[in-house]
Amino acid sequence: MAACQLEAVRVFVVEDNAILAIMLEDMLGDLGCAVAAIGSDLAGAKDIAATVAADVAVLDINIAGEASFPVADILAGRGIPFVFATGYNQARLPERFGVAPFLSKPFLPEELEQVMLDALGR
Amino acid sequence: MIASWPRAGGAAPKRGCSLIRPSQPALLLFFVASILAGAIGQSFAFDPQLTVTLWPPVGLLMGLLLVSPPPRWPWWLAASGLAELTCNALWWSNPLLPALGYMAANLAEALTGAVLLRWAAGQRFAFRTPRETALFALCCALVAPMVSATGIAAIDQLIGKADFSMTWPLVWLGDASGALVFAPLVLVVVNVWQARTRTTALTIVEIAALAGLLVLVAAGAFTEQWQVHYLALPLLMWAALRFQIRGAVGALAVLVVAFAALSRALPQSLDFPERSALDLQSFFVVAALSGLLVATLSHQNARARAALGVANARLEDRVRDRTARLVAALRAGRLGVIEVDLASGAVTLDPAARHLLGLRGGRFAPAELLAQIVPADAARISAELQHAARAPSAHRITLSCRTRLGRSLLIDADIHARSGQAGLLIGVIKDITDRVAAERRQQLLVDELSHRVKNTLATVQAIAQQSLRRTTDPERRDSLIARLTAYARGHDLLAGSNWQAAPLDQVVAQALVPFGGGERFEIAHDGQPVRLPPREALALALALHELCTNAIKHGALSVPAGRIFIDWEQRDAGQRFAFNWRETGGPPVAVPTRRGFGSTLLQRTLALDLRGTVDVNFREDGLECRIIAPIPADSPQPPALGEETA
Numbered sequence: 199m200a201a202c203q204l205e206a207v208r209v210f211v212v213e214d215n216a217i218l219a220i221m222l223e224d225m226l227g228d229l230g231c232a233v234a235a236i237g238s239d240l241a242g243a244k245d246i247a248a249t250v251a252a253d254v255a256v257l258d259i260n261i262a263g264e265a266s267f268p269v270a271d272i273l274a275g276r277g278i279p280f281v282f283a284t285g286y287n288q289a290r291l292p293e294r295f296g297v298a299p300f301l302s303k304p305f306l307p308e309e310l311e312q313v314m315l316d317a318l319g320r
Numbered sequence: 321m322i323a324s325w326p327r328a329g330g331a332a333p334k335r336g337c338s339l340i341r342p343s344q345p346a347l348l349l350f351f352v353a354s355i356l357a358g359a360i361g362q363s364f365a366f367d368p369q370l371t372v373t374l375w376p377p378v379g380l381l382m383g384l385l386l387v388s389p390p391p392r393w394p395w396w397l398a399a400s401g402l403a404e405l406t407c408n409a410l411w412w413s414n415p416l417l418p419a420l421g422y423m424a425a426n427l428a429e430a431l432t433g434a435v436l437l438r439w440a441a442g443q444r445f446a447f448r449t450p451r452e453t454a455l456f457a458l459c460c461a462l463v464a465p466m467v468s469a470t471g472i473a474a475i476d477q478l479i480g481k482a483d484f485s486m487t488w489p490l491v492w493l494g495d496a497s498g499a500l501v502f503a504p505l506v507l508v509v510v511n512v513w514q515a516r517t518r519t520t521a522l523t524i525v526e527i528a529a530l531a532g533l534l535v536l537v538a539a540g541a542f543t544e545q546w547q548v549h550y551l552a553l554p555l556l557m558w559a560a561l562r563f564q565i566r567g568a569v570g571a572l573a574v575l576v577v578a579f580a581a582l583s584r585a586l587p588q589s590l591d592f593p594e595r596s597a598l599d600l601q602s603f604f605v606v607a608a609l610s611g612l613l614v615a616t617l618s619h620q621n622a623r624a625r626a627a628l629g630v631a632n633a634r635l636e637d638r639v640r641d642r643t644a645r646l647v648a649a650l651r652a653g654r655l656g657v658i659e660v661d662l663a664s665g666a667v668t669l670d671p672a673a674r675h676l677l678g679l680r681g682g683r684f685a686p687a688e689l690l691a692q693i694v695p696a697d698a699a700r701i702s703a704e705l706q707h708a709a710r711a712p713s714a715h716r717i718t719l720s721c722r723t724r725l726g727r728s729l730l731i732d733a734d735i736h737a738r739s740g741q742a743g744l745l746i747g748v749i750k751d752i753t754d755r756v757a758a759e760r761r762q763q764l765l766v767d768e769l770s771h772r773v774k775n776t777l778a779t780v781q782a783i784a785q786q787s788l789r790r791t792t793d794p795e796r797r798d799s800l801i802a803r804l805t806a807y808a809r810g811h812d813l814l815a816g817s818n819w820q821a822a823p824l825d826q827v828v829a830q831a832l833v834p835f836g837g838g839e840r841f842e843i844a845h846d847g848q849p850v851r852l853p854p855r856e857a858l859a860l861a862l863a864l865h866e867l868c869t870n871a872i873k874h875g876a877l878s879v880p881a882g883r884i885f886i887d888w889e890q891r892d893a894g895q896r897f898a899f900n901w902r903e904t905g906g907p908p909v910a911v912p913t914r915r916g917f918g919s920t921l922l923q924r925t926l927a928l929d930l931r932g933t934v935d936v937n938f939r940e941d942g943l944e945c946r947i948i949a950p951i952p953a954d955s956p957q958p959p960a961l962g963e964e965t966a
Contacts, residue, residue: 221782285774287767287815304778304808306834
């Protein structure tokens with residue numbers, strides 16, 4: 199079963215919309231993952247990104263009007279894979295993130311699972 | 321101008337046959353002129369036996385008949401006859417009967433010449449073309465003098481004065497030379513009188529010089545040592561070339577009058593021991609014919625040049641006008657003109673193009689120009705120019721550049737290879753900076769809007785998820801969430817095409833992604849593009865989602881062997897499309913007893929949104945769905961404000 203592959207994976211979530219954050223938490227829970235931390239603004243998310251003990255991150259792009267790309271850069275620097283989940287078109291991503299796994303909102307639990315597996319290289 | 325004769329008889333066309341008497345001064349003038357002409361003729365009477373060597377009065381009468389309407393002719397004929405009789409009384413004292421006979425022969429000659437020429441060359445005769453000049457020579461100098469020659473020679477034979485065969489050629493040539501010089505003289509004098517042309521001082525000097533030289537030549541002819549009358553010919557050509565018919569006729573008249581005057585002044589030279597009268601007559605006939613012909617050709621040449629000048633001026637006007645219109649149109653469109661010569665490597669810009677690019681100077685080497693405006697793009701643009709030179713149609717190159725003043729510009733250059741000129745490109749450049757910026761702003765706006773819609777859908781999904789988290793019917797919850805997601809996918813496609821239209825193949829591919837993609841589906845279509853506007857695309861995306869969901873639960877996708885065939889094609893020359901969904905290999909199909917939301921969505925919403933027919937067939941070997949719907953035009957117009965939308 200796919201769920202087994204994500205068992206006990208620690209996920210860092212960046213999402214400014216509380217309802218979406220809760221849903222994401224539920225979905226991740228259903229997949230057997232553990233939410234390591236949730237960032238809801240850029241400054242806080244950057245701080246968390248620098249220290250959080252996570253296996254993978256799911257990043258919303260527009261957090262309270264700011265792009266979350268600096269967070270992605272910090273994670274990339276630490277070698278933590280990340281996934282973008284956004285309502286924006288993939289074409290809007292900066293070139294350096296062109297190959298990053300990408301989720302178009304709204305998404306199904308199966309899609310989330312697939313993208314996270316891609317990001318983790320499993 | 322010779323061409324502007326008044327139409328003979330045109331001034332008084334009251335009754336064709338009624339006679340019109342010329343004014344008394346005109347008649348008197350003609351009478352005196354005829355006697356003077358007779359005096360000139362008398363001066364050429366080298367042989368006392370023969371009165372005529374050159375006879376001007378008949379030419380005078382012929383010319384007058386040519387320029388005046390026939391109703392006046394009897395008066396001119398009478399005046400001429402009277403003048404001849406007067407001359408006879410003054411100088412020759414012929415008996416009355418022969419004198420009347422000579423007169424009749426001369427009048428008949430003049431009438432013959434005038435009538436013949438009017439018949440052959442028309443009433444508005446003039447020395448305009450070589451043909452007209454030849455007709456004049458034929459009628460007035462060849463045929464008409466035969467009449468008087470025959471008459472006068474017959475009279476002389478009859479009265480025993482001279483032999484017919486001796487008189488005839490002398491009279492014929494004498495009258496011919498008289499007609500050749502004096503008939504055109506009348507035409508020219510009348511014409512000059514009417515045209516009132518102005519002459520400059522320099523022209524008068526030239527005319528005087530010509531006349532003086534002609535008198536000298538005439539004088540030379542009277543010396544025994546130098547018989548140089550042939551030297552008159554170049555002078556005659558000079559006059560004919562410079563002043564056309566006026567020059568030729570004037571020079572001839574000067575020559576004849578000078579001869580006449582000299583022969584009176586030097587009576588002892590009249591002997592002409594070695595020179596016959598025929599010799600002199602021949603000289604005058606040849607000189608007059610040559611002069612008239614050269615004058616006609618020169619006149620024709622001058623007219624052709626004038627016509628060419630007028631045509632050229634008209635053409636220049638048209639070119640100027642068209643150029644001005646083109647420039648105005650270019651200015652209105654804020655377009656600059658660019659020309660590229662790939663062979664020589666020169667780029668030419670018009671002032672508008674230079675202004676647009678913020679450059680000085682009109683011609684550039686391409687490398688120099690590219691270095692100034694687009695250092696980064698130079699290689700690409702050079703390649704595109706080469707491509708444009710070979711392309712059969714206009715080619716657009718977009719350049720981004722920075723002007724001297726530091727302004728960043730986006731320029732569109734639409735260039736075209738000039739037909740028949742290899743390597744030459746011409747086109748217009750246009751500043752599209754503002755337009756592109758506006759398009760970018762609009763794109764950002766559309767993206768932002770799309771983002772918000774999708775975030776809203778995601779929020780709705782999250783709310784549904786949370787609200788139905790503890791439901792006893794998780795299948796319903798999942799189906800709702802899946803529908804929302806399918807709807808959002810369709811939305812994605814439309815956002816990608818700027819809310820214009822989504823290609824049908826992409827709508828299908830997108831809808832099948834959550835259901836295993838291509839593995840379970842066989843997709844075929846005729847290759848003709850079918851593009852669906854937002855409403856139709858979203859309706860079809862949802863319908864496909866329902867069909868797939870149903871296939872997983874009850875149909876072909878519920879067993880490993882099941883497959884689904886999807887195909888579509890254009891119908892009615894692209895007006896409509898037919899879409900088929902057919903399941904095979906699934907469990908036997910039973911017609912549902914209850915209409916679920918799925919089938920309602922399919923049959924009602926789809927038919928309504930697609931404005932077509934949806935036919936769902938629960939065949940035993942697999943469900944079948946046939947859709948036939950119009951293909952709406954791209955980019956539907958937004959509805960007017962306040963209008964209710966479906």
